[in-house]
Amino acid sequence: MSPPPPPPPQARLLLDSAALIANWQDFARAVGGAACCAAIKADGYGLGARETLVRLAAVGCRHFYVAHWQEVPPLLPLPDGIILSVLHGVTADELPAALALPARPVLVTAAQVALWRQTGRPCEAMVDSGMNRLGLAPAETADVLAGMEVAVLHSHLACADDPAHPLNEAQRACFAEVTARVPAGAFALANSAGIALGPAFHLDLVRPGIGLFGGGLMPDGRVSRTVGRMQARIIQLRDVPAGGSVGYAAAFVASRPSRIATVALGYADGYARGLSGVAWASAAGVRCSAAGRVSMDLAAFDVTDAPALAEGDWLDIPFDPETAASLSGRTSYELLVALGQRFERVWA
Template structure:
């Protein structure tokens, strides 16, 4: 049970009845694991979606202090929100270059990742005299130039820092598409000169160093997710949600809890009502006992449905819990994904803005 919030460096007494504790040491340890697994390749970090919900600036600063130099965001809004780019750091904008992005792309050091012939033409027409990145579609059919476009001469005259692609099935080590994409990327690499080449995301790093090339781009695994079987037991949880108990009540035998009356107490049950719900990213999939809180190592199941702002947990076996106490929510990404059917990415990025975020 987490009755009182410890106050220390980077942590202040909470105003919100919700908080997220982020473990700086775990984040850095996870990045170092990927750096070691990347072999000779440089290990970067995907910090898009506001650092997968943790706060992109805070993640960047901690990983930069640990030695990370290459960062990736999705959009120019995300790039601008990061503020100035410190000397020695590299930032790439994965979604490329729309017409309205050109002024911001020219104003700062972040590199656009060019994904289409139109983007290539736009970058050339902008008069930019510095490097860009280029995405090649090796089979995912999402963003990127086709291999034929890449080899056609379209890229002639560009100063390409990083030529990259993205794996579709890296979380399934035996999937034949992994080898197909690797073969295709190698063929384009032989034809298109660039300073660096990059194919592997978190799961791609787990496929082995043949996929690493010169630069890897872990994302999910940095934040405690398990991207592929090769990372089982190797990564540390980074995110720990907590909620305050608003009320403690006894639900009589035969009474029900929550919308739809889906839970009926088989015996008198001591229940804590927590200030937490699907508006905070604790989604309805956690209801009906699939979610749980952790109190002094005891797993306390969710009772009934998750509401917009409230959830009930069974604290019959935790008699010391009182109104106002802080209670940790079990949010191990791999096991929560298995229990709810939600992806680990959804679990991370759906956590709402009502939490106070505390780095410890």
């Protein structure tokens, strides 16, 4: 006997293909002749890497980046003409999988270069131009990569979200010195925020990430279009008298007789605890304030002024990453990648 089908999820992400595509197209227009790629690591910043790849490939994006080799198989089969690269390079224990998968490493250490050199295959490589994180030292790059077929030589900006920071220009100048000495098919420096620094940072290829998914600013200074919003099913409705409290630590106390909806959404789903008391939901266009603390699996909202609701109905919950970040004290990056697997992800 086959097992019964799984029950439907009690929370869902409603994802906007048009907003995703428009964000990528804005980046592509901003960089002129440079190739506009897409970073889709961490399952497309929590929204769905495979779905993102398919949609952006259909409108002209040809090159995608993930962080780890285990992120590659869920993206297969790749559409025709698509290049996939792995930002953290390759280690000896990853080499068998790397050789079997249709992706190439961005090599980040001299040891990785030596390992990959034995394969005779093309690679990409990362230069540390001042972030002091991953990458080859600028002084060693030419010697370490000598004789390698380097499809793309990268560096990564540490302070691109602060256009006035002097490290931006210092990194650009450092990388320019390296690119003058190291032959490669293309040179890449800018992430989402780096694109806004202007043509001197665009080079041959850019790698937008967070800006595709609703976080940060677009090159013209607008906030990135929101790609996802949440819905959560009401598990229980209850009437709370004036003076009654809701949730842990009695953090919410009703100032009037109130109707409270408790929904299947909590910080285990990535709905941050820091949104307690400051977030809201919507029912038929009526804004319903949060009532008490967000817990692991549940959140509560005051639906007193909303039209009549029933248990099993859905509440709409906005998820603009930048607004949620300002309310919760976390970054839009954290909030997006924390979105859990209990959501049904519904693309339109």
